[in-house]
Amino acid sequence: MKEINSDLIERAVSLADEHLFPKALETDRAGKVPSQQLDLLRESELYGIFSPVELGGLDASPKTQWAIIEALSGGCLTTSFVWAQHAGPSKAAAETTGPMRERWGRALATGEARGGVAFAHLNRPGAPTLLAEPDGDNWLLSGSAPFVTGWGHIDVVLTAARYEDLIIWAMIDARESESLSSKRLSLAAVDSATTAELTFTRHYVPEATVTAIETFESWAERYKTGLRANGSNPLGVAARSIRLLGSSPFEEQLVEAREHLDSATSEELPLARAVVGELCVRSAAALVAQVGGSAMTIEQQAQRLAREALFLLVQGQTMQIKKNHLQLLTSK
Ligand SMILES: Cc1cc2nc3c(=O)[nH]c(=O)nc-3n(C[C@H](O)[C@H](O)[C@H](O)COP(=O)(O)OP(=O)(O)OC[C@H]3O[C@@H](n4cnc5c(N)ncnc54)[C@H](O)[C@@H]3O)c2cc1C
Incomplete structure (x- = not known):
C-alpha cells in the first residue's frame, strides 16, 4: 500500500472538476443521484479504494482515501456522500471471517454492489434506538436507524444494533419488507443523496x-x-468555495486546518474537525457575500455550497465536535 497514491488522487480530482462539479446544481435538485454519476465513480474504480487487492479493490491508504473524499466532496457533495457510505460495508466485508466476505467482499470492491451504513445512532445518549434480541444463534432487530443515506441507491446496509453492552454488526439487504420500513427525509441540503x-x-x-x-x-x-475521514467532506466543500472566491486568507487557513486534522491525536480530533467545519461555513458565507444577490438564485453554486456547509456542521457530529463548533461559532 502506497502512503499516497497520486495517480488515484489525480483521477478523483479530474472526475470532480470535469464531471461532478459541472453537474452539481442539477444533481442537487434532481431528487436522487443520477446513476450515470455513480457509474462514473465505479468506472474510475473509486468504489474499490476501501477494499483489499485480493478482493479486487485498490487498498488505498487512509491518506489517499482522505484526499479522494475531499476532491469528490468539492465536486459534488451529494454524489460523494452517497459513495462515501460504501467505506463501512466494504471494510466490514473484507475484515469478517464469516460468510459476508464471500457474499459482499468482491461485489463491493468492484462497485458491482453499493453499500450504506446505519450506525451513527450508537452515539445517541439514553436508551439505544435499535436493539438486537437473540433468536437462537440468530437475531431480531427492533427500533429505528434515524439516518441512512443512499436509500434507493444502495444494495446493502451495514447496520449496528445494541444487545446489552454489545454491538451486533450485520449486513442487511437494503430493501423494504414486512419487518423493515423506510421514511425518506426531506432535507435542506444533499436531499438527492436520499436519506x-x-x-x-x-x-x-x-x-x-x-x-x-x-x-x-x-x-x-x-x-x-x-x-479524521469525515473531516474530508467539509475540507472539500471549503476548498471549492475558496477556489471560487479567488485569492484570500482562506487559502492559508485551509492548508493549516488540513494539517491540523492530519496530525491530531484522538483527543485533539474533535477540535480539529470543528475548525474545518467552521472554516467551511465561513468560506461558503464569504462566497455568498462576494457573489451578491444572485448568490441566492438556485442556479448559483454559492447557495448550494452554503447549504452544504451548514449540513456538514451536523454530519458526523459527536457531542465533543458539537461543543467545539459552538465554541468557535459563538466566539468573535
Ligand atoms: C442528512 C444526514 C444524513 C446522515 N446519514 C447517515 C448515514 O447514512 N448513516 C449513519 O449512520 N448516520 C448518518 N447520519 C448521522 C450523522 O452522521 C450524525 O450522527 C448526526 O447528524 C448527528 O446528529 P445529532 O448532532 O443530532 O446527534 P445525535 O447523535 O443524533 O444525538 C441527538 C442529540 O443528543 C444529544 N447528545 C448526543 N450525545 C450526547 C451525550 N453524550 N450527552 C448528552 N447529550 C448528548 C445532542 O444534543 C444531540 O444533538 C446522517 C445525518 C444527516 C443529518
Missing part, C-alpha cells in the same frame, strides 16, 4: 449476516480515531 429513517420490527437477521460483535466500549474508542 431515510429505517424502522425495524423484529427484523430477522441470520447469524450468517453478522460481520462482527464487539463491546460498545471498544467501538466508542475506535470511533474517536475514525473522525
